[in-house]
Amino acid sequence: MHRQEVIVIPKPPSVSWEEISQVLQKSHKENAEKGVIMPFPFMRPDEIRKKIENRGGVMFVALLDGQLIGTGATYFIDKNFWCGNGLYAYNCFVSVLPEHAGKGVYKKLALKQEEYIKSKHVNRIFFDTHEKNKRIIEVSRKNGYEFVNFILRKKHNSIYMVKWLDNPPYTHFQCVIKFWKLKIRKKYRAYKKEFKKKLHL
Helix, strand or coil: CCCCCEEEEECCCCCCHHHHHHHHHHHHHHHHHCCCCCCHHHCCHHHHHHHHHCCCCEEEEEEECCEEEEEEEEEEEEEEECCEEEEEEEEEEEEECHHHCCCCHHHHHHHHHHHHHHHCCCCEEEEEEECCCHHHHHHHHHCCCEEEEEEECCCCEEEEEEEECCCCCCCHHHHHHHHHHHHHHHHHHHHHHHHHHHHCC
């Protein structure tokens, strides 16, 4: 029996934003049940479309025998990190259905996004995720991403990760040291602020 190949292409008209929304929700259901809740996967279909289209981005889809099994969007944004500022590619709405996880679909999506980013002559990619989203963080580190920022949010803390597609300007060790300095400093400031609030009660 001929085994079907997974193909990754820009979203065709035959794939609806409703289907994309359903795949995002299914792929992030397990995380959500564990309390690792991120806003992007649970946006309404029209919100997803607007977020991508209003930024001139592209939604890539992974198809197996014509069926949608994964998604990954890319758009470009100016960011200011300690490791560089200016134009970065931003990857978001990444998902793979649970029954297809661990079969290289995520990697195919990532490679297609990188191919697109290179065609736009951009060398840096970033994304952010829940600090407890261990699977995505682990896969991304294996794929060459480095921790570069830590953000304290009301409902959860976010990790920002960056990948350089050509000649990384910093070593892995430099990124680790800088990241932990930032994380400790931000957590300390938050603790100090909270402590001062309690003193004034």
